[in-house]
Amino acid sequence: MDLSKKIAIGGDHAGFEYKAELIKVLTAEGYEVKDFGPYSNASCDYADFAHPLASAVENQEFRCGILLCGSANGVAMTANKHQKIRAGLAWNVEVASLVRLHNDANVLCIPARFVTLEEAIEIMNVFLETDFEGGRHQLRIDKMPC
Secondary structure (H helix, E strand, O other), X not given: OOOOOEEEXXXXXXXXXXXXXXXXXXXXXXXXXXXXXXXXXXXXXXXXXXXXXXXXXXXXXXXXEEEEEOOOHHHHHHHOOOOOOOEEEOOOHHHHHHHHHOOOOOEEEEEOOOOOHHHHHHHHHHHHHOOOOOOHHHHHHHOOOO
């Protein structure tokens, strides 16, 4: 099964507007996107959306996931509770590149309250376009699971 164009996306109320815009960009670029919610900007609990998204990525139903919340810390902490998830918080393109290049992140966490929409799109694109470097970094990743 080819997962290269399957992306999971979710977050909380603080990331709702950006999530909707990222879905438009991804769809226009030919990605198949599943929205794990929320489906409005009403106050909600990010764990209700981050856990199902992380499970789906962990089960290899999607190439990767994208989570958005105010600071991105809550969604990152929640997603990283899953054994096979490496959720990386990125607030600029350099960090987005490094979480893929060195950490093989499979979930990108974007802090919607700290970046512009244009920056969020750039961060997402760099994350999706960057391949894992492997080598010495694989040795480090192999030590991550408890």
